Amino acid sequence: MPRYDARRIEPKWQAYWDQHETFRTPDEVPEGPKFYALDMFPYPSGSGLHVGHPEGYTATDILSRYKRMNGVNVMHPMGWDAFGLPAEQYAIETGTHPRVTTYKNIDTFRRQLKSLGFSYDWSREVATTDIEYVRWTQWIFLQLFDTWYDPGFTWTGPDGKERTGKGRPIAELPIPAEIEQQGDDVVRQYQDDHRLAYQSHAPVNWCPALGTVLANEEVTADGKSERGNHPVERRALRQWMLRITSYAERLGSELDDVNWPESVKLLQRNWIGKSIGAEVDFYCPSLESGGTSGLSASESFEEWKQARSQSKFPAQPEESVLRVYTTRPDTLYGATYMVIAPEHPFVERLTTEENKDAVEEYCRKAGLKSDLDRTDLAKEKTGVFTGSYAVNPVNGEQIPVWIADYVLISYGTGAIMAVPAHDERDLEFAQQFDLPVIEVVETPDDAPNIGFTGEGTAINSGEFTGTPTKEFKRKIIEKLDSEGVGTKAVNYKLRDWLFSRQRYWGEPFPIWHEIDDEGNLTGKMTPVEESELPVELPEMEDFKPKGTPEPPLSFAPEEWLYKIDENGTRWKRETNSMPQWAGSCWYYLRYCDPKNDDAFIDPEKEKYWLPVDLYIGGVEHAVLHLLYARFWHKVLFDLGHVTCPEPFQKLVNQGMILGEAELTGFQDAEGNWISAKELPDNFEGETVSVAAEDVEKQGESFVLKANPSIAIDSRAHKMSKSRGNVINPDDIVSDYGADSLRLYEMFMGPLEQTKPWSMSGVEGVFRFLARVWRMVADDRAEEVQLNDAVQDVEPNEEQLRILHKTIKAVTEDIEKLSFNTAISRMMEFTNEISGQDIRPKAVLEPFVLLLSPFAPHLAEELWELLGHEESLAYAEWPQFDESKMVESEIEIPVQIKGKVRGRVKIAADADQDAMIAAAKTAVADYIEGKDIVKTIAVPGRMVNFVIKG
RNA sequence: GCCGGAGUGGCGGAAUGGCAGACGCGCUGGAUUCAAAAUCCAGUGAGGUAACACUCGUGUGGGUUCGAGUCCCACCUCCGGUACCA
Structure with a gap:
């Protein structure tokens, strides 16, 4: 009784492919595409x-x-x-x-x-x-360790494109003379500071209760550990970083050349977050140490400006200058205060005696907060005044300098000029602390100027009043540049990549650190020789956390952890591991x-x-x-x-595959139904699974048949163990076979789309495969043999037409990754040909080849049954012939004013006049006695008459 | 809030601006069977009709067009991502 038996067929062909190494790609570089x-x-x-x-x-x-x-x-x-x-x-x-x-x-x-x-x-x-x-x-x-990024280097790559910016060997890094003079250690430090792989002291998520460091993904939104819900702290530890920010520009611009979904490109571009603006320097008189005694704040500011107009904008500002980054240099006249991040290096020096306690307290608290805490929009803005003032370079106004955690040290310069009139965050902060607000942009419409963040026309901006935003930006940058107090600048949201983890089960870093007599790192390091690679993980028996943020590898056996070289220098391995x-x-x-x-x-x-x-x-x-x-x-x-x-x-x-769709009703504590539409946000009653036959569709939603005022929630959920809707592929393979699983997953809908699982859908494609089997094989015979209807005869025109249409559709659909429609075309073929008493081999064989990428096991079995000794894996893909697809006669719709009022059979190659003549007979009743104002005839498609009266 | 995607029968979905709902599921009826499973045949958007006819129908409201699920404008809902980046 050889019915379609996936459990027999599938292991057979899997073994065949294994034994024959059917899918082995040659080791040597082949010829051709x-x-x-x-x-x-x-x-x-x-x-x-x-x-x-x-x-x-x-x-x-x-x-x-x-x-x-x-x-x-x-x-x-x-x-x-x-x-x-x-x-x-x-x-x-x-x-x-x-x-x-x-x-x-x-x-x-x-x-x-x-x-x-x-x-x-x-x-x-x-x-x-x-x-x-x-x-x-x-x-x-x-390689990353041995590379620095040279942003100004122009070169042409093997792809023939010219680029500016290149990763180059660290040995090629030019060493400035003043560094060179300071000796080898300073030179080495200088090099280390330029490597694409470098060390920093970055805050990590340390969970004291679990005794381990956690990755960001393991920390919940409210700052607790995902496992156990314990509090997580921020701690600064020595970490490895990769300088991905050097590549920010190319990572963004070279996306243009790849064939990716636009949405993914956009996601990456947003992540990289390029913005164009200006850096502006604000002079802080109170930071001036010595030399200015006797001068008033405005006098020393003028002196500084004078010096700047000579020196131009320096790469690093002086110790007395706060540098900010802004995308809106045109709002400079509206800056009423400044904010620096709590981690800003100037915090201590800017803080006056009477504000010291408050500032210290504020910065300490900010340090404990995670990024997520700090960015919680629901919270009110917090901050503290330093007691110091800075001078606005465009108008000499003194404005207070505040510290607030809404300014992030890791973006821009870690300091901002606040323009509360035209920035939501600054406005919120200004209102909180009662700081002045000056309007400097006029809206193009009647909307209020305060709170307007778009582009408009400048007001209250000195010589620039009346200038449109775009032009103003350009002009003010020119002016700042000529005065040496500002310059055009580009910033990226992208941060360098924190590349180390405090874990055992990861790649060890191939790095040695020099240690002193006490075992402390001296800061000098050396890579493991290439010939010494790989650095294997040490065998360890104890994986338990030790209660300190030390990585597990720091408890590795001594012979792994330490070495002493010939001249007596002691080295310790890097104990972080890679992510x-x-x-x-x-x-x-x-x-x-x-x-x-x-x-x-x-x-x-x-x-x-x-x-x-x-x-x-x-x-x-x-x-x-x-x-x-x-x-x-x-x-x-x-x-x-x-x-x-x-x-x-x-x-x-x-796309994601969701669990089977579920109907869910809601009941309160007394067992009364609550409509899904009236469900309170804090619903705490019972959710009840409802049977499909108790429910009907009413308008947009499903309701209980017994009580139509009760709406029932109908949706598919993500598969999860807790919900109990997980489908195990092994079960599908043993119940229906791998070909059914493959085919079903492709038939569910477009590949990119999220779609719910359906067991009866699996059954449906299984039935299709069984139909294919019966179309070719005799399912009543004792042995596997061809169906009597399969004969070695010439196919008729109709059969050839179906075949070639199917080849064309399936081929084109595969190229488009439109697998669901390819499968439905094969179903149509099977529906047609199965119904015929004589099924020529010459149409079945190409069909089996079309099916083979989708259901390879069944296809191989049928191919063999059709008399082939070799696997079809390298058989030639069927070619379609348009000439075999043409029909002599086709039926087209005839429309009156765009509405279908009849249909008519015409020769497939009929010209417009013939079509129109034939169409008129089909809608004679409608056009009789009427004026035909216009006639549209699309060859092979339709005819439309526009009539009057 | 911002960004992205999607709204078509009971369900999954199909439709180069040209017959909306291919194909599959489900459902209804029939054939086969002692009976069932399996299989095969027919039907299946809603209203309407004895049956046709006809009317309505692709989230909502407008628009372009001989003709719109498809193009344009405004809006609604759902899903996903993101979060003080100055």
């Missing part, structure tokens, strides 16, 4: 594959199989983003080494993916935790040459396979992963290790 189809590799979690994974994976698999059949060399690899917190947490709880857990999970994922029949070249599999992989991750880190992002920044390169011991990738292979032609993954990586990977790629590009400026030519985000 290539296609690199990449999936965002998964983190192998303990809970196994989720139905969201196979969605993108099936899409790239369809493209890969389709391209192979078109004679293209395909790179289609898979691997594991295997470092990560859960394995380490598990180790803390159970003592099982993270490596053990990780590789066990990888085995599960591999088994699950293999059961879905993806055409990966498994010989290229890599895990970011593999020691040979870690070696090259560390090697790339050393999970590190491995995913370059895995797409390693796939092309996964076993290379001499280089992270062979240049020839890089040149051939890169860039990735199609990269599919979730939107959650739209900013961080994709920005980090692009950054590394650009550094490697500048250093000449890769030849294309962008790693991912085309990007597609697959």
